[in-house]
Amino acid sequence: MKAWRYSEYGGVEVLKLESDVEVPEIKDDQVLIKVVAAALNPIDYKRRLGLFKATDAPLPTVPGFDAAGVVVKVGSKVKHVKEGDEVYGDIIEKAIDGPKQLGSLAEYTAVEEKLLALKPKNLDFVQAASIPLAIETAHEGLLTAGFSEGQSILVLGGAGGVGSFVIQLAKHVFGASKIAATSSTAKLELLKSLGADLAIDYTKENFDDLPQKFDLVYDAVGQFDRAVKTVKEGGRVIDISVSATSPAFKFVLTSNGEFLKKLNSYLESGKVKPLLDPKGPFPFDKVNEAFAYLETNRAIGKVVIYPIP
Template sequence: MEKARFDEENGSPDVPSAGSGSVLIKVRAASVNPVEYKMRQCAVLRSANAPFAMVPGFALPGVVAGVSKFKKGDEVYGNIHDFTGGNPKQAGALEDFAVADDHMLALKPSSLSFEEAATLPLALQAFDTVDFQKGQSVFIVGGAGGVGSLAIQLAKNVFEASRIVSSCITGKFEFVKSLGADLVVDYTKQSYEQVDEKFDFVFDTIGESFKSYVVVKEGGKIVDIASFPPHPRALQFIVKPQGSDLERLGKYIDSGKLKPVIDPKSPYAFSDVVKTSKHLKSRRARGKIVISPRAVNLIMAFIISLAFIFIIVAAAAETQPTNPKLNRGGDPQHN
């Protein structure tokens, strides 16, 4: 698997090596996030003193390839970068091997594939940050996306919200309702000002806090994960990767409270990483966009299977006995 980089003039990063307190991981899948195409604009990177060239990719599951607090061969998942520390790594998840601090990782739930594990953002930190309480109401902006689809499940099944309203396009209404939303608003047909209710918490996953702030209650809280900067009333939230939070997610997964949602077009092959960015920016994804080195193998397996079926059908046609009446020679009606 080749590396994908946001290159500038400084060249490419060194081959990853794990030092004390870090883990070398054989990458088995990765997911992409809105902040990653914003990285191309460099605003986020420069504000965080990020280095160039930078290998994209934050969330990943993989197999431990070196000795650490995990055993070699352990299947783990987690996050590469901690932007809250102001010094993100140069190497990301979209390469053969990646290095992560061991406290950012947890053992992957055995019930999940690597591709499914790549879909799990740390959306629960947003609820923790605002001290969300059982019985409160929440409006989730972008409920069909990678973060929103998990946030709805968290609000419904973990934090026990009394009312969950979300926004998406009409074609995704049933999908968003199936996740646990009580009401869905089509943002292309209805403005935030036209929403009759007010909410204890507005979780804006697409960076529209300058518009969505109007649906929060007086004294309510807003978290915006995709605006730099967000509306003055909103908290600009950046995930702080922690293995302990991933362990919590794992328990919710195992209990059936949360289910990973992979975008129907995923997994993408690594060679299609540019397509993932276009799909992400289109805001038409349904669930998390996942990249997997297995995708090429799956495509090849499908092509080989089709070829094998064709060979079997062709062989069967050649051995099929002809009509016995036609084997007697002449016109069968006059023999």
């Protein structure tokens, strides 16, 4: 099959499109997916740079956590998914602790059934591929931080893949009393459309000078030193920038298809919507260009690869 792969750690230049990668064999609890669309995440390039070298799978690596596609084969212990089902998920259970070698940037990928959910009926494969890792990180982070109805939240990086879902979930699923979020000037209206009550232009004002303090600061950009100044006494700062060394509450996602199943109703009702970068989707032969763009930190929402041949 065709797949993107790297055999050494480094920048975008180590990524190679190869056409002779073996289609993975599935285990009893896995399904084989024909990948239709896949999304890129910052953790993909941090892994490629070697930041998790000590716990990574052996090289060579096919990158990619997010996938949406069609089931073409099922293992003997698979119970709830069948051939022909349209599914999506974050296909790597432990993001930095022994992640699998064969990710989603390939024609086929093998995935444990427990990491998958049926694709929301109202979304296409591109939209579905953009969701899993970001929405699960947003949801599990809010849960783990003990966020609850009536509390206030400040989201640092509200226009990114995770931040855009934190705003929507805080509003529609958790019942936040007030949502503030930061972005650059051009993205302020987007933050409001997602559900933010207060959109803060970080290029013109310092969010840490706000008179109001928040029950939770969800830091998706790695600014703990400033975030801690905006949290109430007894509140929490949650930090998902896995390479940072801040003393904030650290959180790295464990992928779980049950989260996706629970959130599908919000996606199918349209209350929660995926946010796609307008430059995408990128075709499969331009994965290296898509990564180069993602690594500028200027993307809005998610960068998706489609179609995958």
